[in-house]
Amino acid sequence: MRRRRRSDGLRRLARETRLLPDDFILPVFAIPGADREQDIAAMPGVRRLSADRMAAEAGRWRSAAVLVFGVPEADSRDETGSAAWEGDLVASAVRRLKAERPALTVITDLCLCAYTTHGHCGVLTEGAEVDNDRTLEALGRMALAHAEAGADLVAPSGMMDMQVGAIRQALDGAGYTGVGVMSYAAKFASAFYGPFREAACSAPGRGDRRGYQLPPSNRREAIADALLDEQEGADWLMVKPALPYLDVLAELRRRSRLPLAAYHVSGEYAMLKHAAQAGALDEREAALEALLSIKRAGADAVITYYAEEAVQWLAS
Ligand code: PBG
Ligand code: ZN
Numbered sequence: 001m002r003r004r005r006r007s008d009g010l011r012r013l014a015r016e017t018r019l020l021p022d023d024f025i026l027p028v029f030a031i032p033g034a035d036r037e038q039d040i041a042a043m044p045g046v047r048r049l050s051a052d053r054m055a056a057e058a059g060r061w062r063s064a065a066v067l068v069f070g071v072p073e074a075d076s077r078d079e080t081g082s083a084a085w086e087g088d089l090v091a092s093a094v095r096r097l098k099a100e101r102p103a104l105t106v107i108t109d110l111c112l113c114a115y116t117t118h119g120h121c122g123v124l125t126e127g128a129e130v131d132n133d134r135t136l137e138a139l140g141r142m143a144l145a146h147a148e149a150g151a152d153l154v155a156p157s158g159m160m161d162m163q164v165g166a167i168r169q170a171l172d173g174a175g176y177t178g179v180g181v182m183s184y185a186a187k188f189a190s191a192f193y194g195p196f197r198e199a200a201c202s203a204p205g206r207g208d209r210r211g212y213q214l215p216p217s218n219r220r221e222a223i224a225d226a227l228l229d230e231q232e233g234a235d236w237l238m239v240k241p242a243l244p245y246l247d248v249l250a251e252l253r254r255r256s257r258l259p260l261a262a263y264h265v266s267g268e269y270a271m272l273k274h275a276a277q278a279g280a281l282d283e284r285e286a287a288l289e290a291l292l293s294i295k296r297a298g299a300d301a302v303i304t305y306y307a308e309e310a311v312q313w314l315a316s
Helices: 008-013 051-058 089-100 132-149 163-173 191-200 219-231 243-255 266-277 283-297 307-315
Strands: 024-031 037-039 047-050 065-070 105-110 153-156 180-187 236-240 260-264 301-304
Touching: 024 051, 024 089, 024 307, 047 051, 051 089, 065 089, 089 105, 089 132, 105 132, 132 153, 132 163, 153 163, 163 180, 180 219, 180 243, 191 266, 219 236, 219 243, 236 243, 243 260, 243 283, 260 283, 266 283, 283 301, 283 307, 301 307
Parallel strands: 024 047, 024 065, 024 301, 065 105, 105 153, 153 180, 180 236, 236 260, 260 301
Antiparallel strands: 037 047
16 A cells, blocks of 8 residues: 555545635624724634625635624624614625625525524524524525625524525525525534634523534434435535534435535634644644545535635645
């Protein structure tokens, strides 16, 4: 076996998986107002930006696609998350990004948790459980607001049953037949979302998300859930987090014909960043290895806070 590993040239020739600049989707956090930016302590190098700053930075981004999250002011939250579709936060970021960089692919996160006072991903019933069907109506309205602003894909992340079908129906009913759905199809109830909840201020006030997100122990259940999203008309499927669930990613690659995204989440990013800052590992080598392994397992695109650095590393 060593004969084919003897030189860099031979190793390159036999390389089975390659990272390309086109592979990455950069997550970005939009805040209200103008000329504002905020650091996120748990995620060094990641900032929340107002729409004008975001558009100004977009001119320099090398990533081909972004995933936009809205982080509204705390006082604009309510029980049902109505600012998610009535407010202009994500919509204005999308409009500014598209005006600045028409060729940038803009994907929007579709979930209520940043907009509800209780921080859950859906509207709650009296019994404080998530009311699936009322949440679907809200997601439909939110999808239309994003589509109207010019989003290419909407990405529902709340793990409500039938959400893909409901969103597809809402989009088609309003004439947005060209706007696609990237479903967070296999999203696990994971501890690796910790830093994100600081970034998006979206930690649930009471309880947790285990009533709607997937149990980390269950691969069969994850595949079944993801394949339902395909039947409901999803254009893309996603597995999230990435590294702890590469087995799910690899199996879903075999079971579906749709393009697959994997979300290298905030905790996965933070582990590498903080370890690198402590001098425990070579950041570039470790991050590129992590991203490569996600692609090798079957991802067509990787959503990662390392997107910008990865594109630069690959070019240098
Ligand atoms: C909320 C949402 C979460 C993430 C994306 N959308 C957190 C959660 O479900 O609690 C996680 C992203 C990350 O950790 O980078 N619907
Ligand atoms: Zn949510």
